[in-house]
Amino acid sequence: MQLSDRELWLAANSIPERQDNGSIIWSGFITDISDKKQAEARIHQLAFYDELTGLPNRRLFADRMRQALVASARHQVYGALLYMDLDDFKSLNDTLGHSFGDTLLRNLAEIITRNFRETDTVSRLGGDEFVMILNDLGTSEEAATKNAHQMAESLLEALSKPIYLKNHQYKCEASIGIALFKGVGQPQEELLKRADTAMYEAKSAGRSVIRFHDSEVQSVLAQRFRLESQLRQAVERQELSLAYQKQVGLDGGATGVEALLRWQHPEQGNIPPSEFIPIAESNGLIVPLGLWVLETACQQLALWQSMPETQHMRVSVNVSSKQFYQPDFVESVVRALQQAKSAPTGLCIEVTESMVLDDLDNAMAKMQALRVYGIQISMDDFGTGYSSMAYLSRLPFDEVKIDKSFVQMADTRENSNEWIIIETIITMAHKLNMHVVAEGIETLRQHELLAAMGCDYFQGFYFSRPVDLDTFNHSLQSMR
Ligand SMILES: Nc1nc2c(ncn2[C@@H]2O[C@@H]3COP(=O)(O)O[C@H]4[C@@H](O)[C@H](n5cnc6c(=O)[nH]c(N)nc65)O[C@@H]4COP(=O)(O)O[C@H]3[C@H]2O)c(=O)[nH]1
Incomplete structure (x- = not known):
């Protein structure tokens, strides 16, 4: 029962008694329990929650x-155990007293809890040691590593605020050890020990x-972080360049190139x-890098277009998802072409x-806008994804590129x-007025077979x- 200012628990005991006229009267008593x-709730609280922080x-x-x-075994996803220990809690407790230490721990418990998702568990195992269970970190070890690291980083950042x-x-510093898990293979104690060991190493x-x-x-x-910071400086240090791989027509003559980034x-x-x-994609660096690729490729295109023997050459450029979905992507492509004065x-x-x-819908709008300028669009790696023919017919592509894994699988x-x-694919693409490029041609046999099937252009180590x-x-x- 909910009274205006408090909750009241009542237990009712009653016995039915049938009357002469057939009706039933219940008589009994109600007890306030x-x-x-409250005692039960308190016992539960004491049994399962830390008294100081409520975690x-x-x-x-x-x-x-x-x-x-x-859950990790059932869904085949990674999770992680984060073991965190404050860096100077003991000396702080000794100098400012235990009551200060307790207040700090309560505050920290709130900050830590706010930093994680509801599906995660934040627990306090004692002293200044907090352990977090992070669920659903991804199906690959790489994704799980990245996600767990990001969450640990964001925790350190939240704790560093005064x-x-x-x-x-007080500005808090902490060391965090992480152990990934997937499935029920590892005993719990072992996992906790691993995270604890990692924390000591930290x-x-x-x-x-x-x-x-x-x-x-x-x-x-560590290699990833090193590369990430070095990649930021790579453009200024002129460590990036474009490699060009030619594409040939049926007669073996070069019709264009694919520009490929090199570091x-x-x-x-x-x-x-x-x-x-992938590193540049995950930290957004792909946007300036991709722009550099576009600008460089357009400058090269302009040079080839200015010479009679190469003026027919087409330059294909890869763009990543993050780059493509930038609101000003189409403008940036057009600007690169205009600055280079290339057609x-x-x-x-x-x-x-x-x-x-x-x-x-967004992709379709961008593709249509690009085509208004006469820019061509190719569907790369066809055969590796959904390869939906229905989508292919709806989208304004000029070209389909059959993926190398497909070409090579077919060869065997x-x-x-x-x-x-x-x-x-070739027949359908032709019916939709698209031409077809086969990539990853490594042998004469692959070339001949694909040419016989009606493929228009070819690219691969064979050429x-x-x-x-x-x-x-x-x-x-x-060649001239
Ligand atoms: N085994 C085999 N491989 C062949 C053959 N012919 C070409 N290749 C390789 O296949 C890749 C073709 O590029 P992609 O599928 O677009 O795949 C590219 C593309 O997705 C990405 N990439 C490269 N440059 C850029 C760029 O400027 N921007 C973006 N966003 N991604 C890029 O990196 C991927 C890998 O590039 P690369 O290592 O240069 O690898 C290139 C090329 O060297 C062959 O006959 N056999």
Whole structure:
């Protein structure tokens, strides 16, 4: 029962008694059991929650951990255990007293809880040690590592804001150890020990440090962070360049090139795009990098267009999803063309199927706007995604690029389903007035088979690897 100012728990006991006329009268008594209920709630609170902060205690943590492991196994997703320990709590407790320490811990509990999602668990195992269970961090180890690291970083940032307590300003620093988990394979105690060990490693490495238990994960992460900061300076240091891979027509003559980004790292040498482009995509750096690629490719296009022997050459440029969905993407492409004084018909923008399907209407509007200028659009990596014929017919593409994995798969099994699919793609693309490029041609046989199927253009190591500009121009001259 809810009274105006408090909740009242009542227990009713009554016995039915049948009367002579057949009716039933209940007689009994009602007892106020509010005190008992409160005592039960208090016992539950004491059993499962930390008295000082109100956070789940070790017992409830163990139960949530069990649930997290089962859920992770069922959905095949990664989770992580974050073990956090304050960097100078002991000395603070000793100098400012335990009551100050307690108030600080209560404040921190609130800050930590605010920093995580409702589906995560924030618990206090004792002293200044907090352990968090993070669920649903992704299906790949890489995504989980990144997500767990981001969440730990954002926690450190939230903790670093000054807290004002009893005339003291306190800026918190903490060490965090992380252990990833997936499925029920690892015993709970083992996982906790791993996160704890990682936390000790973090502590010995300095203040406000995050460490993963798995040394391999840690070194991949360290390399990623190193690359990330170096990539920021790569444009200014002129470490980036474009490689050009030619595309040929049926007669073997070069009809165009695909411009591919290259990073010549001063110590590590050539770093493949598969390594640095995902980093640039995740931190937004891909937008300025992509613009640099477009501007450089347009300048080169203008040069080729100014010479009679190369004026027919088309330059294809890859764009990433983040870059494509920038509100001013179309304007930035047009600006790059205008600044370089190159004709828009020589530029081809390569987008992938999954990129377009992310936001179909928006993508369609951008593609139509690009085509108004005469810029061509190619659907890259066709065959790897949904490869929906329905979408292909609705979207304004000029070209379909059959992915290399598809071409190579088909080569190994004659008359395989892959060949049938390739043939269907080619026929359908032609009916939709699109031409077809097969990429990843490595053998004469692949070339001949695809040519026989009606493919229009070809690209692959069989004709040429991607090469630097001088080598490319040289090869053009020697062909004349
Ligand atoms: N095995 C084999 N491979 C072949 C063959 N012919 C070409 N390749 C490789 O296939 C990739 C083709 O580019 P992509 O599918 O667009 O795939 C590209 C593209 O998605 C991305 N990328 C490259 N440059 C840029 C860029 O400027 N911007 C963006 N957003 N992504 C880029 O990185 C990916 C990888 O680029 P690369 O390492 O240069 O790898 C290139 C090229 O070197 C062949 O016959 N056999």
